[in-house]
Amino acid sequence: MKYKKIFPILALTSLIFSSCDDQIMEWEKDPSHGEVTTAELPLELAEKITRYDALNTYTDFVLGNGIGVNLYLEDVVYQKIINENFDEVTAGYDMKHGPMVNSNGELNFTKVDAFIAATKEAGLKVFGHTLNWHQNQNASYLNGLIAPTVIPGASGSSSLDLSGLKDGTLNGWGAWNSGDGITVIDNSGLTGTDQAVKMIASATSSAEYNLQLVSPDITVVQGHNYEISFYIKSDQPGSGRISFEGLDNNYPYKDWFSTDGEWTSSFPTTSAWQQVKFNVNDFQGNTFKMAFDLGKLPSVTYYIDINNINVVDLDAEPEAILNLSSLKDGSLSDWGAWNSGDGISVIENSGLTGTAQAVQMIASATSSAEYNLQLITPSISITQGHNYEISFYIKSDQTGSGRISFDGLENNYPYKDWFSTGGDWTGSFPTTSAWTQIKFTVNDFQGDTFKMAFDLGKLPSVTYLIDVDNIIITDLDASSGSGGGSGPIIVEKTDAEKAEIIDASMEDWISKMVGHYKNDVFAWDVVNEPMKEGGSLRDGNVTDLADDEFYWVKYMGEDFAVKAFKYAREYGNANDVLFINDYNLEYSLEKCDGLIEYVTYIESQGATVDGIGTQMHVSLNSDKSKIEQMFIKLAASGKLIKISELDVRLGTNSPTEAQLAEQAEMYRYIMEMFQKNVPVAQQYGVTVWGVSDNVQEHEYWLPDESPNLWDTNYKRKHAYKGVADGLAGKDVSEDFSGELDN
Missing domain, CATH: 2.60.120.260 (Galactose-binding domain-like)
Incomplete structure (x- = not known):
């Protein structure tokens, strides 16, 4: 889930999670109750909890924590708790597309490099989160990639009579050496609805003049500079030239078309529209003609957009x-x-x-x-x-x-x-x-x-x-x-063009991210939250998008995840563990089924998914029977299973002793059900989402709440005991001997 954003709290029998809201809410205390601290616990229980060992000593699978990178790098107490209790950390926000990618598509690794170095020194592994999601994206950059192409217009009104082209008769135009045909085609110009002149070079064409289209007389003013511009493309690599009648130099060989800094009389053409633009002024009289000479290469078909053949007097009074x-x-x-x-x-x-x-x-x-x-x-x-x-x-x-x-x-x-x-x-x-x-x-x-x-x-x-x-x-x-x-x-770009561009952008992002951390990160959340609540795949058809929302699926279709897993595997390590991840799987078993079916589809298309993550942002009212059913379903997939973002909210930031005990019991139940229903070989591990109830951890995520294992003063809560007991499979404190400190 978002570390950067906020979830609204919904008062439902079973808490349902949905998209995060962008408004920063203030963390406030209930004036009638005070802060959430271990002072709520009976003294004997509080003392018992202090005698527990570090959490990761109670399990053999990976125990992780979802953390704030800035807090880890800057807060010594916060860092010490993480280093002592966990094996792996997940950056809640800073490794996502939004914070990593700038407006030019470049990645800034500085902060995450420092984070990786610090965790490596502490002996922690880093779980990569996340390579593909529809939120926390640099959506402005991605939308810019598929924005319409803006093609500059002519510098002024054109002096060229295009009527013989627009009516298809070629009246006034000379179709000299017409090759395999010179015709006017509808719906073939720049916009897809404009007209274009289609010129086909014959199979034996070998010189520019083997295919020529010559303009009518164009009236000019002696001494003025004229800009000539047009748009052209071809069905395969081609070559064009413009020659003239009425200039001092009708076959110019310099100062016309630049190719890699070299000036030449001809210009290359490709399947993409390109503008050819240059100036002339060496007129012999008051009129001239120009010819499109496209016969140099055989069997090439050219298109020239009619509406944008322009001859403009640059010295005319505007x-x-x-x-x-x-x-x-x-x-x-x-x-x-x-x-x-x-x-x-x-x-x-x-x-x-x-x-x-x-x-x-x-x-x-x-x-x-x-x-x-x-x-x-x-x-x-x-x-x-x-x-x-x-x-x-x-x-x-x-x-x-x-x-x-x-x-x-x-x-x-x-x-x-x-x-x-x-x-x-x-x-x-x-x-x-x-x-x-x-x-x-x-x-x-x-x-x-x-x-x-x-x-x-x-x-x-x-x-x-x-x-x-x-x-x-x-x-x-x-x-x-x-x-x-x-x-x-x-x-406008076509759907196919948008798909190709977004696919390339995904490959660029994943290849750079995974490639850069190839020696440091060996497990990745590759695709995050792809499913709707009913179990169908998200389609990206959302009317009110947040600034950081971008749906890859909208442009790439259901294979967006196939591509994401293939790229992560190709550019990472062969043995990297690659996950798909979603939320509310314990609330909506249909969504759980849909996610498993999507994994089957992804693998049917040639990609490999190693594991499934279930977030488990739950409450005291979450249906325990559904939690167990979810684990059974996930285990049946045969994949590694990870609880990826576990927290248990209470609906208040000032809970009672009874609520703290219920929270501890829910944490314990989840740990037990995970180990009971997921075979050991499939147990990747558990990541608890956040460390404490301290205000600095909850500016953006779960304000006015108390979901974590440490209190606002970084003291262990009853929930700490619940997690430890659940991991150990027993009440650890029953084995304590000796007198408790008073």
Whole structure:
């Protein structure tokens, strides 16, 4: 279960566990009762408990504890208890994807390396927790991997007549040396719904001019620079060239296409769409033509996206609705950097293309309202009655929140009909580490000008980037041809592409984690909590995801666990012990059955599962008969069985003597049932989840509770005796001789 998060306490006959909540709750004392301490115990019993040996002396299987890494490294008393009583430790949070993986997918091993070194010195083993889970993930990074591809648009309006391509007639275009065919195909362009020119090189094609498509005359202005750009792909590795009629150099062999730093007249093509972009200016007259020469290699089929063949006059006077000049020069002179947080600046090489500019806005550590970080545009002139589309691209270094507010609209702080989140309209929009386009329309102007503000101060310590070139305000009712550059193209990834990307990310994460700790960690929780309560596999179709939730199964299907176990085995040691783990198996026997069936499926697909972990976060009201039935079912699987996260909650942080005794009895019962029903050869061991009831252990996990074996002052509770007696199979204290200390 989550060490970082909090479980809500549910008052049920048998306590049911579910997803953890993200709110930090305060640990409080009952003023009528006081702290949970051994003072609740009768003196004779308390003295008996002090005479017990260390817990791990009462069993031959692995006895572990789920711990906080920071506490272990920093608290001497806490560390001493763990070192003396346990054989193995599980990091409750710090070895998971979320804390290990940064926004670029890189792993930071520093803290866990220190933890491993300290436990190794103490003679403890470390159980790896966990390689694949749907929570405590760097979900922002993972979602960024499968976000739509953002393809830059042209720098301005195109001078090229595409009508003969768009109607499929090729009128005005010269299909010279047409190879095995030059045709226009629907639903084959960049977005999957656009048109593309399909050009097929013949089996004997061997020179560029063996397959050529020549444009109509293109009118130019002498002395101006023109940008030519298009998108192309091929069914196999191919080669292309652009030649010209009307230039001083119609067959250029340098300063055109760069390949690994070498300039060449041709460009390679692959099965992925790529943009080819370059400039020309050596015109002989006022028109020129260009030819797509694709005949160099035989039997290659090429596709050129029609909507994105552009010839743009870079020196034409743009019709700018929004003045970006002081952003582009970094001065912000006519932009208002109101409430600038920890800084508003223009950064080079940080925009959409990686070489474009971006506005960087950093929210301060105390930022809590949208207006705590604001960037205001200059006045923007508009035509009353027209509709204006506003669009821009934004991303953040972690999950963030943005809003656009206005000066000069009837509704300057709109809270509906703007940004849709799950079908609900809201005044704010979320941001992640992936570039996201925000687009909406306004028309309720009070006058002939307005301003808009990027309000990014709602969440503290978030850094935002806004691509400068793609802050675009368009008059939707202006006559055609009046605009400047085209906006970027959004290409959604297919389900197959997402599956491939997420699979690769899983392999990268597991290979690096398991590989790095190959000489230190020999047992892993590979897949954590894959099942629903009724026994079916989780499907990842969750509407209200937490910031750290990411469902691998949603993209990889039921084989996500197959892959996880295969990768853990491939990159780890051949003899590593690999577990699957889940909770509430003692509450829902159907879930227990479903987990065992899933293990059977995983192994039918060629992976090996060594063990099954049952968490056992139980209460005094948990059904003891179901607990025994669960152990019987798990043992019948033939796998190693581990109690992976055991604690017994009481529903209070100030229990009575009777409740402490019942807690001890439940711990003892579970230890006895584990050993009675699981054959010795299948008993991997038991991990108790947490050390004490001390407040520092319960800021995030089980606040207002008393589930552990030591009290708030790190004194042994009655539960300590219950565990020891259960492990030993008898009341150990009956063998004590001599007088107890008074």
